[in-house]
Amino acid sequence: MDYKKSEIKKGITAHTIKTNSFKTDLIAVFLTTKLTKENVTKNAMIPMCLRKGSKTLENIEEINKELEEMYGAEFDCGVDKTGDNQVLKFYLETIDNKYLPENENLIAKGIETLLEIVFEPKTENNAFKREYIDTEKEKLKTIIEGKKDNKAAYASLRCQEEMFKGTPFGLYKYGYIEDIDKIDEKNLYEHYQKLISECKIDIFVSGDIDTNNVIQTIKDNKNIQRLNEREADYNQKNMPFEKHHEREIVESLDVTQGNLNIGLSIDEESKKEKYVAIVYNAILRTDQQHQKCFK
Numbered sequence: 078m079d080y081k082k083s084e085i086k087k088g089i090t091a092h093t094i095k096t097n098s099f100k101t102d103l104i105a106v107f108l109t110t111k112l113t114k115e116n117v118t119k120n121a122m123i124p125m126c127l128r129k130g131s132k133t134l135e136n137i138e139e140i141n142k143e144l145e146e147m148y149g150a151e152f153d154c155g156v157d158k159t160g161d162n163q164v165l166k167f168y169l170e171t172i173d174n175k176y177l178p179e180n181e182n183l184i185a186k187g188i189e190t191l192l193e194i195v196f197e198p199k200t201e202n203n204a205f206k207r208e209y210i211d212t213e214k215e216k217l218k219t220i221i222e223g224k225k226d227n228k229a230a231y232a233s234l235r236c237q238e239e240m241f242k243g244t245p246f247g248l249y250k251y252g253y254i255e256d257i258d259k260i261d262e263k264n265l266y267e268h269y270q271k272l273i274s275e276c277k278i279d280i281f282v283s284g285d286i287d288t289n290n291v292i293q294t295i296k297d298n299k300n301i302q303r304l305n306e307r308e309a310d311y312n313q314k315n316m317p318f319e320k321h322h323e324r325e326i327v328e329s330l331d332v333t334q335g336n337l338n339i340g341l342s343i344d345e346e347s348k349k350e351k352y353v354a355i356v357y358n359a360i361l362r363t364d365q366q367h368q369k370c371f372k
Contacts, residue, residue: 078094078095078096078098079094079095079096080092080093080095081095081288081292085280086304086305086306087306088277088306088309089280089304090278090279091280091282091292091295092279092280093281093282095283095285095286095288096283096284096285097285099173099285100173101171101173102171102172102173102174102184102187102282102283103169103170103282104168104169104171104184104280104281104282105166105167105168105169105280105282106192106278107164107165107167107277107278107279108164108165108272108277108278109162109164109165109276109277109278109279109311110164110272110310111161111163111245111310111311112163112245112312113245114253116163117249117250117251117252117253117256118217118251118260119256119264119268120156120163120252120272121156121217121250121251121252122252122260122265123156123165123269124156124167125213125217126209126213126265126269127194127195128154128194129199130199130206131193132193132197132198132199147171147186147190148183149172150169150171150183150187150190151170152168153168154167154168158246158248160246161244161246161312162245162311162312165272167191167195168191169187169190171183171184173284173285175285184282185290185294188282188291188294189298193300196300196301196304197300200266203263203266205265205269207261209262210262214257217252218257220251221249221251221252221253221254222254224249225330228332228334229336232336232337232338233338235328236326236338236339236340237340239326239340240340240342241342245312273304274304274305274307275309275310276310276311277309277310277311278304
């Protein structure tokens with residue numbers, strides 16, 4: 078396995094992983110920005126809207142048709158949080174070129190398609206398409222309201238919220254119901270434009286690839302060329318560690334089986350010790366009566 082990191086522009090980085098262990102190639106775009114209460118819900122909405130259509134692939138049906146013509150390529154996107162940052166993630170997986178019946182450069186087509194979906198969304202009157210926004214707002218409400226459905230995941234989420242209350246890491250990655258109604262097609266598009274002009278952008282390509290050709294393909298892409306250089310606006314370090322007293326939080330629900338979560342926040346900057354803590358956490362999680370949550 079050969080990993081290479083290349084700066085395309087300031088704030089925009091390409092990561093290539095050359096490996097022949099798989100029959101598919103994976104392309105991913107990560108947009109990393111600060112976790113804030115003001116923007117967390119808007120950020121969660123953006124991948125949901127971008128997957129609805131792009132400049133030339135104007136709806137989901139056309140995106141799916143394009144994926145089928147790429148020998149059944151798979152596309153997915155979502156949002157996560159890493160430390161005090163929110164990460165918008167977009168993935169496209171294709172068959173490796175060497176398995177195609179003809180001499181096609183499917184990895185280049187995959188890069189072009191994914192970058193168009195992320196950076197050339199379908200718009201109307203300099204805003205997102207209103208019907209897409211209305212549909213996705215209802216879906217996001219359902220996601221947020223349904224967080225109690227999985228009681229074990231909900232207990233872990235509540236543990237994090239209480240431990241890191243008042244800090245970015247304590248925010249729910251999908252945002253909050255009360256902020257959804259404030260979103261419309263125009264202010265979300267304005268936020269999207271601000272996001273892609275300021276956020277940290279990472280483009281990953283892995284597979285049995287020609288690394289130099291892949292990097293050049295990314296550099297030559299019209300959407301990448303249009304993006305400005307930036308001092309990426311994200312949290313490079315987590316919030317300063319604060320000692321907390323022991324607290325016990327009890328939340329009653331109408332269930333037949335309870336969940337116990339025990340959280341321990343540790344101040345550990347050493348990468349080596351950080352991974353030791355992660356492994357230790359995994360060992361503790363094998364006891365189903367305890368879950369440890371680490372930042």
